[in-house]
Amino acid sequence: MAVVLEVEGLKKKYGSLEALKGISFKVEEGEIFGLIGPNGAGKTTTLRIIATLLTPSDGKVTFLGFDLKKHPEKFREKISYLPEEAGAYRNMKGIDYLNFMAKFYAKDEAEVREFVERAKRICGLGERLKDKVGTYSKGMTRKLLLARALMTKPALAILDEPTSGLDVINSLEVREMIKGFTREGVSVLLSSHNMLEVEFLSDRVALIDRGEILDSGTPQGLKEKYQASNLEIVFRSAVQ
Template sequence: MLAVEIKNLHRFYGDFEALKGITFDIDEGEIFGLIGPNGSGKTTTLRIIATILKPSKGIVKVFGYDVVREADKVRELISYLPEEADLYKRLTGVENLLFFAKMYGETSDEVKEMVKFGIEISGLGNRVYDKVETYSKGMRRRLALARTLMVKPKLAILDEPTSGLDVYASVNVRNSIKKFVRETGSTVLLSSHNMLEVEYLCDRVAFISKGNIIAIGTPDELKKKYNASNLEEAFVRAVESELEET
């Protein structure tokens, strides 16, 4: 079954067209990467899939549910880590996890299980019982990721999951995502600027530029298509060839 199905998606902000009819699918259990420069439409796409923004035109479905008409059902299946997401700083780490777990869990056992899993993903140890205002940026991002993944969503949407983190913290986050998918079989849709990260994590990748999907495939397919030694090079060539065509 398709985890995400996007057909001819347009999004306008006033006169400005942020998405110009993009189309792509994500298979269940896949880690799918959306790569593009600033202002290319990545966050808009993720926000539409996450039911926060409405499409101006086109169809977006998550596990067969329409994100506009069946937004409530979609929100039962997904979890979202926004790029600039932060946590409730006056609450402790575990209180943050508990709050989000209670939003998804039906029974107290389910909630306890989610929080336990969240503590494990965060890797914060006993610091999870401290107030978030005492955490470093890296610790906050790990807790935000844990909060997103602990509910074991069918689709996890991660907008720049390692944004602003140092190398060590980024590696920790990437490993957490990989481990999560291996253990749960969930689908992950992520956006990133970091090509190494995308190459390491993603089964398939879409390049997005100026509101258009300009290439889509596995990292190896894309490298081969653009005769590049790595994904970064492939991305640059894809954008350049797009510019030449227009």
């Protein structure tokens, strides 16, 4: 499998606070790679750096052969980022929001229509897309945003806590949406403190705590290595 994203010795400091202490990992084409760890472990900082929102203090990030520091614009062209607490423009209708976002990525109007049609299928919001985003529930907004992130078929979708704040039914639907999309060749880098969710979704995972990657591998491989029944126990063992 070809490597889509390579992170080497990534560090991030906020003044004296070292949020990332030199983490390294790779994401391969078509796989779902999960970063799991507690709140404040450095997951969001890692994703924000790859999404070009934050600048690294040290280390190297390469995406499809492009260096982050030299070509952030190449990252933005091919990456879709879904922040944990993302929102959409409340005064826009759902369909207008999708159109607005699609235009940044599409070459022409035909491609805009193609992206929006795909988003409609992904989110499954149907007629509600004609309503203003301000009238949506949290679950509906999240589905809209996830559809926005995946509609352009990005080379890498970065999803920060994709089911954050959603109820059980909505969480299940969102997980199915993510899983289904990688079948079309999209790589996904996701983070969650819900280790069971990551175990269900990810092909490979990295355990991150206090800015360091403790271990990484397939969920099954890690469970075997730590003789654990699930990733939560794996994480506890790795921390100890």
